[in-house]
Amino acid sequence: MRITLLYDNTTSRQDLEADWGFSCLVEVEGSSPMLFDTGAKGDILLRNMGRLSVDPRSISDVFISHDHWDHTGGLNAFLDVKGSGIRLFVPRSFTGRPDVDGLKIIDGPEEIMEGVFSTGELAGIEQSLVVNTEKGLVVVVGCSHPGVESILKAASEFGTPYALIGGLHGFNRFEVLKGLSLICPCHCTQYQKEIFSLYPDVSIQGGAGRVISL
Ligand SMILES: [Zn+2]
Ligand SMILES: [Zn+2]
Numbered sequence: 001m002r003i004t005l006l007y008d009n010t011t012s013r014q015d016l017e018a019d020w021g022f023s024c025l026v027e028v029e030g031s032s033p034m035l036f037d038t039g040a041k042g043d044i045l046l047r048n049m050g051r052l053s054v055d056p057r058s059i060s061d062v063f064i065s066h067d068h069w070d071h072t073g074g075l076n077a078f079l080d081v082k083g084s085g086i087r088l089f090v091p092r093s094f095t096g097r098p099d100v101d102g103l104k105i106i107d108g109p110e111e112i113m114e115g116v117f118s119t120g121e122l123a124g125i126e127q128s129l130v131v132n133t134e135k136g137l138v139v140v141v142g143c144s145h146p147g148v149e150s151i152l153k154a155a156s157e158f159g160t161p162y163a164l165i166g167g168l169h170g171f172n173r174f175e176v177l178k179g180l181s182l183i184c185p186c187h188c189t190q191y192q193k194e195i196f197s198l199y200p201d202v203s204i205q206g207g208a209g210r211v212i213s214l
Contacts, residue, residue, distance in 0.1 A: 001133055002027045003140065003165060005210040006048050007039030007074070008186050012207035015051050017044045021070035022142060022167055022187040025054055026063075028131060031113060034061040035078065036129055036140050040070040042077020048208055056081045061113070065142025065166075066126035067094045070188075091121035109157055119154035122146035128166075130155045135181070136162025138214055143167040143188050149176045163214060165206075174198050184212060 005012075007023035021040035027033045033054070039045045049056060056078055065071055072094070079086065079098055087102035089112055097103060104112070106127050109120040117130040123146035131138040137159045141151060148171045152161050164180055167187030174191075177183055177199060185195045186206025196203045204212070 001029065001131060001138065001214050003138070003212045003214070004052060004054070005186065005206055005208050005212075006035075006052065006054065007037075007045055008206050008208045008210075009188070010186070010205075010207040011209055012205065013051075013209035016048050016208040018208060019044050021073065023071070023074065024140065024165070025052075025059075026129065026131065026140060028116060031116075032060045033058060034063060034116075034129075035059050036063050037065050037071040037142055038062070038074030038078055040073040042074040042080075045074035046077055046081065052209065057083070060085060061087045062089070063112075063118070063127075063129050064088070064090045064094055065128065066091060066145065067096070068143065071142050072096060089118060089127075091125070091127045093121060093125055109154060117155075117158050119151060122150050122154060128155065130158050132159055133162065133214055135214065136160045138163045138165065141166035141168070143169045144171055145169060147171070149173060152176060163212075165212065168195075182212070182214070184210070186210075 004025040011018040023037045023039040115132040119128045129140040163182035165184040168189040183203045
């Protein structure tokens with residue numbers, strides 16, 4: 001599988017725009033690409049997609065982690081380009097529900113497609129995406145508001161976490177990350193420096209344009 005960061009507070013390529021927010025493209029062999037979150041601004045999301053040669057019309061599934069503007073702001077612009085034929089997975093607490101046929105409201109943990117899971121909405125605010133791979137579970141997070149520990153615990157229902165990618169907010173119980181083979185602490189992560197110094201061999205920089213092959 002492959003994850004491409006489309007929208008992040010920083011950028012790894014000069015031709016892409018950095019902006020506070022998060023979005024990534026999750027490509028799993030055998031299924032069409034899935035959009036995880038949509039960043040803050042639709043125009044930046046679509047421009048970054050264009051420069052990364054990601055065609056919004058090729059995406060059939062969208063997963064929204066939580067109802068914060070820096071993750072949902074680009075949704076309507078994306079849907080305008082995509083048109084119909086979308087499945088949209090949102091947590092129960094998401095309020096700005098667009099009028100799409102394929103709206104799926106997530107409460108508890110569930111397998112949303114083969115080998116791809118939602119942790120369910122945790123702490124009444126946020127769901128995380130869990131992809132089962134040969135190496136273990138790849139856990140993609142928006143801001144980790146429920147706490148990284150709770151998210152990894154919920155993900156563990158489906159297997160052994162291998163990678164953690166996304167915003168970790170103010171998370172500082174660093175021992176929880178022990179055992180992971182890949183950490184990409186980006187977006188709102190406050191303690192990036194500490195994570196990189198504690199786990200130098202497995203930590204990688206985020207930034208729009210970063211491609212993570214797993
Ligand atoms: Zn948030
Ligand atoms: Zn955020």
